[in-house]
Structures are given as C-alpha cells and as structure tokens.
Amino acid sequence: MAKVTRKRKKQTDSFSMAPAKDYRADSRADGPGMYFRNHKSLFIIGGMLLALATALAWGYSYIITNYTVTTVYVEGSVHYTNDEIMNMVMEGYYGNNSLLLSLKYKDKSITGVPFVEKMDVSVIDPHTIKIEVYEKALAGYVEYLERYMYFDKDGIVVESSFEKTPGVPLVTGLSFDHVVLYEPLPVEDAGVFQSILNITQLVNKYNLVADRIYFGSDGALTLYFGDVKASLGTEGNLDEKIMGLQYMLPKLEGRRGTLRMESYTEGTKNTSFEPEEDAEG
Numbered sequence: 217m218a219k220v221t222r223k224r225k226k227q228t229d230s231f232s233m234a235p236a237k238d239y240r241a242d243s244r245a246d247g248p249g250m251y252f253r254n255h256k257s258l259f260i261i262g263g264m265l266l267a268l269a270t271a272l273a274w275g276y277s278y279i280i281t282n283y284t285v286t287t288v289y290v291e292g293s294v295h296y297t298n299d300e301i302m303n304m305v306m307e308g309y310y311g312n313n314s315l316l317l318s319l320k321y322k323d324k325s326i327t328g329v330p331f332v333e334k335m336d337v338s339v340i341d342p343h344t345i346k347i348e349v350y351e352k353a354l355a356g357y358v359e360y361l362e363r364y365m366y367f368d369k370d371g372i373v374v375e376s377s378f379e380k381t382p383g384v385p386l387v388t389g390l391s392f393d394h395v396v397l398y399e400p401l402p403v404e405d406a407g408v409f410q411s412i413l414n415i416t417q418l419v420n421k422y423n424l425v426a427d428r429i430y431f432g433s434d435g436a437l438t439l440y441f442g443d444v445k446a447s448l449g450t451e452g453n454l455d456e457k458i459m460g461l462q463y464m465l466p467k468l469e470g471r472r473g474t475l476r477m478e479s480y481t482e483g484t485k486n487t488s489f490e491p492e493e494d495a496e497g
Contacts (some may be wrong), residue, residue, distance in 0.1 A: 236257045281440070283342045286336050295331040304329060305337055305347050314339050331366070354389040355413045356429060360395045371400045371409035383420075387412055389431035407464040418455060422462040436478075443470050443492075449478030456482045467496040 290298040305326065310316050318339045333350045340346055345347070352374050357366040366375040366384065376397055392402045400406065414431060415437070419426050420443040428440035437447045437454075444465065445480050446456050464475065464487065472492040480487055 247427055268306070276407040280313070283313050285314050285317070285343060285345055286313045286343040289344070290339075290349065291346065292351060294351055294383060296349075300421075301347055301349060309496065314342050314345060317345060330377065330380065353357070354381065354384045355416055356385050357381070358387055358390060358392075358395070358401065365395050365397075365401075367409070369409060371403070371406060373397050373399060373401060380425055383425060384429045385416060385419075385426045385429070388428060389433075411437075414454065415458075418458040422459055424458070424462060441465055443472035445474045447476050447478060453481055456480065459474060460485065460487075468479040 243320065270342075288298075288302055290301050292303050296304075305321075306312055306317070317337060321337040326337070329335065331354070333351055333352050334347045337348070338346050338348070353367075353368050354366050354374070355369050357364045357380075359365075362378075364377050364380060365373050366381065367373050373395055374397075390401065390403050390408065394402060394422075399494075401409075408431065411431075413459075415426075415429055419439070426439045426441060426443065430438040430440070432438070435450055437448045437450065439448065439461075440457075446457075446461055446465075448454065457480050460480060460482070461475075462478070468475065468489065471489075471491065473489055476488045476490065
C-alpha cells in the first residue's frame with residue numbers, strides 16, 4: 217500500500233513595502249538652512265517697508281520744504297482785510313502749502329462768504345499764490361431791526377450784517393414795513409434803486425465817499441459827506457453837480473453845514489454854504 221505524504225506549504229507573512237522615512241531629511245528641513253531661508257524673507261519684507269517709509273518721509277519733507285507759501289496777492293477785496301481773506305482760503309494745518317492748495321481749489325471757486333460772490337485761487341509758483349475776490353455789487357444799505365441790510369442795483373437784499381462796509385452808503389427816506397433776505401426791498405417806487413445806483417457810480421467816478429443818501433418826500437436828494445450835507449434838489453444835472461462836489465468839498469473840510477446846489481449847473485455854478493450855526497439860528 218503506497219504511502220501518501222502531503223507536503224506542507226510554507227507560510228509567509230504579507231506586508232507593504234512603503235519607503236522608510238528619512239529622518240535625516242526632516243532633520244535637515246528643521247535645521248539652520250530653513251531657519252535662514254524663512255528669516256531671509258522677513259528681512260526682504262522689512263527692507264521693502266523701510267524703503268517705502270523712507271521714500272514717504274523724504275517726499276513729505278520735500279513737499280513741506282519746497283511748496284511753502286511765502287507771498288500772497290489779494291485782489292478785489294473791499295469788505296474784508298487781506299489777512300481775513302488769507303485766513304479763509306489758507307485754513308487748516310497745511311493751509312500754507314501751495315501744492316495742496318492747487319489740488320484743493322483746482323477748477324473750484326470759493327463761495328458762501330458774506331458780501332462775496334466768489335473767490336478764485338491760483339498758484340503762481342511754489343511759493344506764491346494769488347486770491348481774486350469778486351464782491352457782490354452793493355448799491356447801498358438800509359437799517360432795519362438794528363441790522364444793516366445791503367441791497368444790489370435791483371433792490372434785492374443780498375446780505376444782512378451788524379457791520380458797515382466802507383464805500384457803501386446808507387440810504388434813508390425810503391418807506392418799507394419789512395425786509396426779507398434775497399428779496400427786493402418793498403418800496404413804492406422800484407425805480408429808486410436805479411437812481412441809487414447812478415448816484416453811487418457817480419460818487420465813485422469822482423473819487424468821493426458819501427456816508428448817506430437821503431431821498432426827500434418831494435424827490436429831493438441830499439448827500440452826506442461827514443459834517444457837510446450837499447443838497448442837490450431833484451436829479452436834474454446830477455452828473456454836473458457831483459462833478460462839482462469834488463472841487464468844493466476839499467474847501468469845506470473841517471466845517472459843518474449845508475451846501476446848497478439845487479440850481480447848480482456847470483455854466484452858472486450857483487451854490488451857497490449855510491453853516492450849521494446859521495441854519496440853527
């Protein structure tokens with residue numbers, strides 16, 4: 217009987233052959249080389265920030281040093297002094313920097329200032345600017361509720377103030393019961409404003425300064441120049457009368473009274489002066 221033998225199969229274990237971790241590589245990654253590479257990036261960023269800060273500081277210093285305004289020309293201002301105009305335009309911490317002023321007022325006028333239509337600012341050079349003031353055309357003013365109400369050639373009230381403006385006459389003798397800003401004075405005859413404008417233009421033409429214009433109930437006109445009253449009568453020959461005043465008023469300086477010019481013409485030159493003491497007597 218044949219013997220049967222069974223060959224026993226050798227048992228082997230199965231496992232994955234994954235590459236072994238190279239701890240030496242990890243050691244190299246965490247070593248001095250990676251440290252310096254990481255900090256080199258920080259050094260570069262820090263250097264760039266330092267260079268940017270230095271450039272900004274240099275630019276700031278250059279602008280402050282080379283664009284400082286030292287000369288200012290103010291033209292056209294009557295109501296305000298030059299210093300007041302400069303303070304309005306050059307306000308703020310860097311208000312004296314011509315570069316910033318040119319950017320601030322480029323293609324832009326300054327408005328909203330009492331008695332001023334607009335102001336334009338132009339930079340002449342880095343150290344010089346010019347301020348052009350365009351004042352509102354004022355014909356006169358009236359007193360109302362302890363304020364001075366200024367009106368233009370059309371009788372429209374354009375400003376209300378507690379201060380008097382040099383060169384603008386007080387107008388008395390007009391009858392009105394109310395005053396509204398930016399509306400015409402409610403007088404019976406609106407043509408009186410054209411008369412006021414004519415008077416102020418003639419006074420300025422002959423380099424005179426009238427303190428007050430008085431319209432009598434009969435239409436008679438009286439101009440006040442300090443202590444001298446010039447009684448001109450009606451508006452006939454007004455140009456000739458005011459032209460004559462430029463020669464007569466200097467001779468009356470220091471005197472007080474009324475200069476009668478109702479019948480004055482360039483041909484007759486008929487005038488008389490009534491001292492105040494005579495008028496009172």
